Amino acid sequence: MRYLTAGESHGPQLTTIIEGLPAGMPLTAEDINYELARRQKGHGRGRRMQIETDQANIVSGVRHGVTLGSPVTLAVENNDWKHWTKIMGIPPLEDGQAEEIKRKVTRPRPGHADLVGGIKYGHRDMRNVLERSSARETTVRVAAGAVAKKLLSLLGIEVAGHVLEIGGIRANPAEYTSLQELKEKTENSPVRCFDETAEAKMMEAIDQAKKDGDSIGGIVEVIVEGVPSGLGSYVHYDRKLDAKIASAIISINAFKGVEFGLGFEMARKPGSQVHDEIIWNKETGYKRKTNRLGGFEGGMTTGMPIVVRGVMKPIPTLYKPLQSVDIDTKEPFTASIERSDSCAVPAASVVAEAVVAWEVADAIVNQYYSDRFSTLKELVEQEKANGRKF
Numbered sequence: 001m002r003y004l005t006a007g008e009s010h011g012p013q014l015t016t017i018i019e020g021l022p023a024g025m026p027l028t029a030e031d032i033n034y035e036l037a038r039r040q041k042g043h044g045r046g047r048r049m050q051i052e053t054d055q056a057n058i059v060s061g062v063r064h065g066v067t068l069g070s071p072v073t074l075a076v077e078n079n080d081w082k083h084w085t086k087i088m089g090i091p092p093l094e095d096g097q098a099e100e101i102k103r104k105v106t107r108p109r110p111g112h113a114d115l116v117g118g119i120k121y122g123h124r125d126m127r128n129v130l131e132r133s134s135a136r137e138t139t140v141r142v143a144a145g146a147v148a149k150k151l152l153s154l155l156g157i158e159v160a161g162h163v164l165e166i167g168g169i170r171a172n173p174a175e176y177t178s179l180q181e182l183k184e185k186t187e188n189s190p191v192r193c194f195d196e197t198a199e200a201k202m203m204e205a206i207d208q209a210k211k212d213g214d215s216i217g218g219i220v221e222v223i224v225e226g227v228p229s230g231l232g233s234y235v236h237y238d239r240k241l242d243a244k245i246a247s248a249i250i251s252i253n254a255f256k257g258v259e260f261g262l263g264f265e266m267a268r269k270p271g272s273q274v275h276d277e278i279i280w281n282k283e284t285g286y287k288r289k290t291n292r293l294g295g296f297e298g299g300m301t302t303g304m305p306i307v308v309r310g311v312m313k314p315i316p317t318l319y320k321p322l323q324s325v326d327i328d329t330k331e332p333f334t335a336s337i338e339r340s341d342s343c344a345v346p347a348a349s350v351v352a353e354a355v356v357a358w359e360v361a362d363a364i365v366n367q368y369y370s371d372r373f374s375t376l377k378e379l380v381e382q383e384k385a386n387g388r389k390f
């Protein structure tokens with residue numbers, strides 16, 4: 001499967017086109033809107049989220065709640081667009097409105113794509129860069145991820161994302177025992193964290209950062225359960241599924257690092273405390289005693305849960321701004337800003353879920369391809385049985 005996204009942050013809408021979904025899979029706008037609403041929540045978000053109520057319009061590829069096998073197009077309108085029509089120049093400006101065009105962005109923000117993107121594409125109005133580099137685009141990545149999650153859930157595969165750390169405050173993993181419990185606890189949390197003690201401290205840290213005109217980052221974790229073994233492949237570098245998932249996580253705006261299982265902790269442990277011993281019984285077939293490798297061996301799923309974490313840097317736009325240089329005057333400045341998130345780690349955990357779900361769903365569709373969803377489902381079940389018999 002593949003998907004494209006299009007749209008500017010303050011343009012009329014964001015769009016995604018998903019190609020390669022099998023026919024006959026149930027899919028409704030509610031499936032997608034549920035995920036879009038989750039992405040909008042979270043303590044620490046700015047005023048833009050009060051303006052938007054993201055809703056997906058299914059424009060193609062679905063009839064009567066079932067996929068057709070043709071490209072699925074999803075469109076999400078930007079409510080904020082009506083305030084930006086002149087600045088965006090969509091539709092083209094008439095003569096008398098030219099004054100608006102002069103409101104160019106000539107002051108690049110450190111930590112954003114503004115300056116490098118401006119030089120690279122020759123945009124002296126860096127709005128032409130920031131409109132697309134904005135994380136507003138993650139709205140439709142979550143929409144595409146919702147479709148992937150739907151496919152996975154119909155195959156008995158569950159995906160959960162949550163916040164593990166914000167501003168140096170770490171949740172205690174002992175606070176949940178099952179994926180279901182994890183989901184319930186995080187869904188009701190303003191920072192999408194299962195540990196109530198850590199949650200309160202995280203919220204304080206966000207409030208403090210906001211008061212200081214600063215921002216904070218954190219770590220999100222995504223867990224996928226019920227995955228068949230053998231997704232991905234060891235035979236070629238670009239077929240390794242862990243590598244694809246790592247790339248997908250890093251592609252989320254502001255994500256700077258990724259780890260699986262014990263992750264960077266592995267550097268401090270001997271092999272005997274890192275590798276997962278193999279066991280077998282008649283009912284379940286092969287299993288690992290532990291899951292320190294986070295569900296992967298040789299770029300392939302082991303059948304144990306996928307456990308992947310990503311680190312998000314603090315939001316770059318600060319109310320206490322950093323120094324930069326105006327590209328027209330070459331004068332230094334420290335500009336004030338109108339609005340920004342002070343922490344978007346909770347929202348980013350929903351985006352991380354979406355991009356991981358997409359990669360796992362894509363691996364399944366590639367490996368067990370059928371034009372019909374019902375056949376794909378049979379093939380996945382057959383493969384699970386083969387694994388048990390091996």
Ligand SMILES: Cc1cc2nc3c(=O)[nH]c(=O)nc-3n(C[C@H](O)[C@H](O)[C@H](O)COP(=O)(O)O)c2cc1C
Nearest residue numbers: 112113133135253254315316317340341344347348
């Ligand atoms: C959900 C989400 C919301 C974000 N909100 C903001 C924001 O309000 N202000 C901001 O400066 N950056 C925000 N960012 C981060 C920037 O988009 C990102 O840092 C910037 O585009 C530069 O890309 P890079 O950090 O990947 O290099 C957000 C990121 C995510 C994932």
Ligand SMILES: C=C(O[C@@H]1CC(C(=O)O)=C[C@@H](OP(=O)(O)O)[C@H]1O)C(=O)O
Nearest residue numbers: 046048049133134135136139339340341
């Ligand atoms: C719009 C979203 O996030 C935006 C991501 C973002 C950035 O620079 O990445 C900057 C802000 O946008 P604006 O400048 O319009 O206030 C955030 O609100 C969203 O998540 O839907």
